[in-house]
Amino acid sequence: MNKPKDWPEETRAIQATQLAFDLSSDIQRAFRVASAMQDLNTSAMVRKVLQLPYRKKRIRPRLTVTLHDDDFVQLAERYGLPASDRAAIRQCVADELSAFASRFLTDPDADTSVK
Amino acid sequence: MSLVTDGSARSSAFADAGPRDEPLEKELTVDTQSLILSLGDATHAGRTFNVMPVTGDDPVLQIVVSGAEETPVYLTITDTQILCLVYLFEQNEIRPSALADLHESMLRISVPMPLSALGKVDNHYVVYGALSPTSSLTEVMQELVTLADNAIDLLQTFEDFLE
Numbered sequence: 001m002n003k004p005k006d007w008p009e010e011t012r013a014i015q016a017t018q019l020a021f022d023l024s025s026d027i028q029r030a031f032r033v034a035s036a037m038q039d040l041n042t043s044a045m046v047r048k049v050l051q052l053p054y055r056k057k058r059i060r061p062r063l064t065v066t067l068h069d070d071d072f073v074q075l076a077e078r079y080g081l082p083a084s085d086r087a088a089i090r091q092c093v094a095d096e097l098s099a100f101a102s103r104f105l106t107d108p109d110a111d112t113s114v115k
Numbered sequence: 116m117s118l119v120t121d122g123s124a125r126s127s128a129f130a131d132a133g134p135r136d137e138p139l140e141k142e143l144t145v146d147t148q149s150l151i152l153s154l155g156d157a158t159h160a161g162r163t164f165n166v167m168p169v170t171g172d173d174p175v176l177q178i179v180v181s182g183a184e185e186t187p188v189y190l191t192i193t194d195t196q197i198l199c200l201v202y203l204f205e206q207n208e209i210r211p212s213a214l215a216d217l218h219e220s221m222l223r224i225s226v227p228m229p230l231s232a233l234g235k236v237d238n239h240y241v242v243y244g245a246l247s248p249t250s251s252l253t254e255v256m257q258e259l260v261t262l263a264d265n266a267i268d269l270l271q272t273f274e275d276f277l278e
Contacts, residue, residue, distance in 0.1 A: 012190045013198055017175035018236055020189055021202050023169055024177050 017046070118232065144248045145197060145255065147174040150190070159256035177211065183263035188268070190259075192248060198259055200236075200243040201266040206237070208277050217276040230258055231265045242266050 035045035042056070047054035067075070067090075076083035079092045141209055147168065154164040165179040169189075176190045189200045198256075225233045231244045244252060244262045 009193050010198070012194070013193045014200075014236055015196070016116035016171055016175050017189045017191050018239070019171050019201050020175035020177065020191075021239075023171070025168075034274065059225070 065093070067093075118259070145192060145250060146174055147190070147192060149276070150176060150255065153252050154256070154259075157252065157256060159253070160213070162256075162260050164256070164259065179257055180259055180263040183260075185266055186266035188263055188266075189209055189260050195248065197246040197248055197250060197255065197258075198243065199242050199262050201262055203240045203242060203266060203269060204234075204277060205238050210276060210278055213276040217273060220273070220276070224269070228265055229271075230261045233269075237256045242269055 031045050031073065038045065038048075040048065040056075044054040044056075060115050072078045072082045072086060072089055075081075075089050076085070081088050081092070082091075091096060151166050151168060154166050157164060162183075163181045167177045167179075169175045169177050173191065178188045178190055180186075181186065188199050189202070191198050191200075220235045225231075228242075231242050234241050234243055234247075242262065242265055244258050246258055250258075
């Protein structure tokens with residue numbers, strides 16, 4: 001195959017767009033993290049950085065998970081419990097989430113994947 | 116996130132954009148500064164534009180079209196074209212077994228898709244449109260709206276091919 005024609009200026013423009021996309025993604029991620037750490041929504045966080053008025057009302061902390069029949073089966077297998085013992089499964093779920101929070105708050109880089 | 120521009124000044128290239136466009140005026144070349152000013156204050160088919168310049172050596176604008184906020188358009192201008200680009204997904208998001216079917220589907224969709232085509236930049240699959248650098252503001256806005264809407268349709272169309 002012959003070497004395809006290259007267009008240096010167009011290639012440079014595409015690379016600039018790629019850099020812009022990566023930078024925008026990084027900025028958005030930083031604002032999501034910063035707003036979560038400060039219990040603000042992202043738009044309030046943006047206004048705070050720009051030193052504009054923003055609503056200081058904190059986001060009501062909520063942590064809910066809806067478990068379906070399939071989820072109970074999967075969790076029961078992992079916890080070594082009968083799928084019908086939903087109370088015990090819920091207790092294990094609560095313990096696991098609590099353990100995650102403890103690990104995360106002391107070491108945000110900790111491996112949180114399921115072993 | 117968007118940068119709100121006051122729109123108090125109009126670019127010379129777009130000063131009289133609209134029904135009175137004349138051939139001589141269309142020879143004026145678009146630049147990113149004029150687009151920031153013009154788009155921040157413009158409406159096209161009921162859609163508005165939030166424009167944010169992205170820091171870098173080469174000027175790139177991130178443009179969010181109202182009603183298509185999840186698919187921001189990245190725009191850059193060279194001597195030969197205005198390139199508008201939306202990033203769809205990365206290669207590692209595609210189910211390996213679906214890769215060939217996805218490519219076939221992309222090639223087939225690309226031709227009838229209005230004003231846009233599909234491509235790949237590094238590991239990113241993109242949908243893009245290119246215009247002449249002497250395009251009018253109306254043409255640029257039509258491109259932006261169509262591209263952002265196309266991107267949403269494509270993400271839905273290709274959903275089954277992704278992890």
